[in-house]
Amino acid sequence: MQLANRPSPRTELPAQVAQVAPPGAPAMFLTFMLDGESYAVHILSIKEIIEYASVTPVPLMPPTITGVINLRGAVVPVLDLSVRFGRRPTVIGRRSCIVIVETGPVGERQVIGMIVDAVNAVQDIPPADIEPAPSFGMKISSDFIAGIGKAGGRFLILLDVDRVLSVSELAAIAPAPLPALGAAK
Template sequence: MNLPVNSKPPLKVDAAEAQTEEDQYLTFTLQQEMFAIGILNIKEILEYGQLTTVPLMPDFIRGVINLRGAVVPVIDLGARFGGCQSEITKRTCIVIIEVACDGEHQDLGVVVDTVSEVLEIPENNIQPAPTFGTHIRADFIEKMGKVNGKFVIILDVNKVLSVEEMASVSQIAEASVD
């Protein structure tokens, strides 16, 4: 199951179309909680599998996959948020996300329990991120979206998937093993 998601806006976009794409979010569940990521960051959704584990990595790095010849690290969001690794089921997916790193773009995979749908959340249904009261770091939350009377946590992918921060955590883990 390889479901590509268009992450590049068309060459000629009028203001109404650009606003619509910016209001679209891929929603997914992780440990019975609903999260969302802006659709412009999503490259594709893959069925879970074909992972190669890498020794001496932190718990939140599940391994790497070969994506059309490129090595793509796969992050377990459950473990990244400080919990335990996600349980792999038939509905577990890897969402390929493009993040900024030192002025360049890098693809990273994230393990999610289930992918729900692409939702359009109007700006008037979006609230600022809370400073407390969630089980994940406050800086990981970009904002909160209200959908059907419930809140959806909209993640800041550049903070959750900060390559620099994950690399420093990995170096600390390696140093503690030595």
């Protein structure tokens, strides 16, 4: 049964999946855990993975942004992926990591860190094992999901990094700036 206005399985893969490998070749995904669920991000979005370290809070940032880190001299905002998905803040544990990704259109790429509970592995997933995102029944917005991948006998939620980390959307939910002291009323 085909749902109206939904891509048919295996014909319209997410752009970031379809453009990186020859037709039929497996795509590589970094898999990680978040709040007990398995997620994956296309490996070409990943710059690096670092051990969770102190994040410096920044006033007036959206609640999803926990602060910034210094990454070899560059200031990188760090997003709590759990909060972005409408859940409670991530409880930092000994396996917690910050996954550094690049997002945004070519020429306007942004580097952002995502807090995850644990990084698992890099997994090859053939296009035949990637299904479109379901329109219901998920614990996160279907807009954030590029598809559902089958790997190693389990399902992985394949995230669309550009949508999850949309800089314009994150900026829109930032608190409004306070008026300057002494400003005319």
